[in-house]
Amino acid sequence: MPDGGAEWLVEEGIGETRALLVEDEQVVAAKVRWPGEMVAGSILEAKLTSKASGARRGTATSEQGQEILVDHLPASLTEGEAVTLRISRAPIAERGRLKHAQGRFVEEQNLSADRAAEWLPEARTVRSFPAGLWEEVWDTASSGTIEFQSGQIMVCVTPAMTLIDVDGPDNPGRTANASVTAVGKAVRWFDLGGSIGIDFPTAHSKADRKYVDSLLGAELHDYPHERTAMNGFGFVQLVARLEGPSLLHRFATSRVGMCARMALRRAELAEGTGRTLLLTVHPALKAKLKDRWLDELAKRTGKEVRIETNPKLALEAGQAQIVAS
Numbered sequence: 169m170p171d172g173g174a175e176w177l178v179e180e181g182i183g184e185t186r187a188l189l190v191e192d193e194q195v196v197a198a199k200v201r202w203p204g205e206m207v208a209g210s211i212l213e214a215k216l217t218s219k220a221s222g223a224r225r226g227t228a229t230s231e232q233g234q235e236i237l238v239d240h241l242p243a244s245l246t247e248g249e250a251v252t253l254r255i256s257r258a259p260i261a262e263r264g265r266l267k268h269a270q271g272r273f274v275e276e277q278n279l280s281a282d283r284a285a286e287w288l289p290e291a292r293t294v295r296s297f298p299a300g301l302w303e304e305v306w307d308t309a310s311s312g313t314i315e316f317q318s319g320q321i322m323v324c325v326t327p328a329m330t331l332i333d334v335d336g337p338d339n340p341g342r343t344a345n346a347s348v349t350a351v352g353k354a355v356r357w358f359d360l361g362g363s364i365g366i367d368f369p370t371a372h373s374k375a376d377r378k379y380v381d382s383l384l385g386a387e388l389h390d391y392p393h394e395r396t397a398m399n400g401f402g403f404v405q406l407v408a409r410l411e412g413p414s415l416l417h418r419f420a421t422s423r424v425g426m427c428a429r430m431a432l433r434r435a436e437l438a439e440g441t442g443r444t445l446l447l448t449v450h451p452a453l454k455a456k457l458k459d460r461w462l463d464e465l466a467k468r469t470g471k472e473v474r475i476e477t478n479p480k481l482a483l484e485a486g487q488a489q490i491v492a493s
Contacts (some may be wrong), residue, residue, distance in 0.1 A: 338368030362410035431486025440490030
C-alpha cells in the first residue's frame with residue numbers, strides 16, 4: 169500500500185495497462201500488464217495432464233493450452249481430471265525458453281475472490297499520466313541503466329536471476345554507498361522480483377561492507393524481501409516474490425512489442441488540428457501494430473490513422489503528428 173501522499177495512477181493504454189506510484193510528482197514504482205495475459209492471483213479451470221501416483225505436484229493445461237506447474241494437489245487426483253487453480257506466478261518469457269506459470273490447487277470450500285481482478289484496487293485511473301513520468305520510466309527500462317552521482321548501475325535479466333552491476337570511477341566504498349539509492353530505484357521502477365544479484369565494487373574492509381548493508385536495508389525497508397550480507401567480493405543477493413515478468417523481461421524478450429505500444433501511446437497523445445493521425449515507425453514495428461489496436465487508436469483520437477515506415481528510425485523512436493490529410 170502506498171504511504172502518505174503516494175498514489176497509484178493507472179493509464180489504460182492501447183495494448184497495455186500501465187501503473188505508476190507517484191509521490192510529490194516523482195515516480196516511486198511502476199507496473200505493466202498486457203491484455204489476455206495470465207496473471208498472479210487469477211483463478212482458472214484446467215485439466216490435470218501429468219501427475220505421478222500419490223504425488224502432490226504435477227502439470228495442468230489451461231483451456232487456452234498453456235501449461236501450468238501445479239502444487240498442493242490432493243494425492244487422490246489422477247491425470248485427466250478437471251482442477252481449479254489459483255495462479256501464483258505468471259509465465260515469463262526468457263531468451264530461448266518460456267518459464268511456465270505456477271499455480272496451486274484450490275478446494276471449492278476454500279475458493280475466494282479472483283485477486284487478479286483486484287489489481288491495485290486503491291489506484292486512480294487517469295486518461296494520461298503527468299507529462300514525462302512514463303517516458304522517464306520507459307526510457308530507463310529500455311536502456312537498463314540508471315546514473316547516480318559518481319557512477320552507474322546496469323541491470324539485466326538472465327534465466328537464473330536479475331543482475332545489477334554497480335560501477336564508477338570513485339573509491340569503491342564511496343561508489344557502493346552512493347549507488348544504493350539507484351539500486352532501490354531499479355527494484356521499484358522495473359518491478360523486479362525473484363532472485364536479484366547486486367555486484368558492488370569490492371569493499372576493502374568488513375566495516376565498509378556492513379555499512380553498505382545498513383544503507384541497503386534502509387533503502388529497501390518497505391520492499392518485501394530477504395537478502396544476504398555482502399560477501400568479500402561485494403556481492404549481495406535479494407530474494408523477493410516473483411509474480412510475473414518485470415519491465416526488463418518485457419524489453420529483453422519483446423522489445424518490438426514494447427516499442428509498438430509506446431508508439432501507439434505517443435500517437436494517442438499527439439496534439440494538433442487536422443483529420444489524419446500520421447504514425448511513422450521502423451518497419452519492424454508496423455507488423456506489430458494489430459488492426460484492433462489501430463481501430464482503437466482511431467476511435468480514441470477521432471482521426472483517420474495512417475502508418476508510414478522509415479528504416480532510419482530506431483525501434484524506440486516512433487513519431488506521431490496530426491496532418492491535414
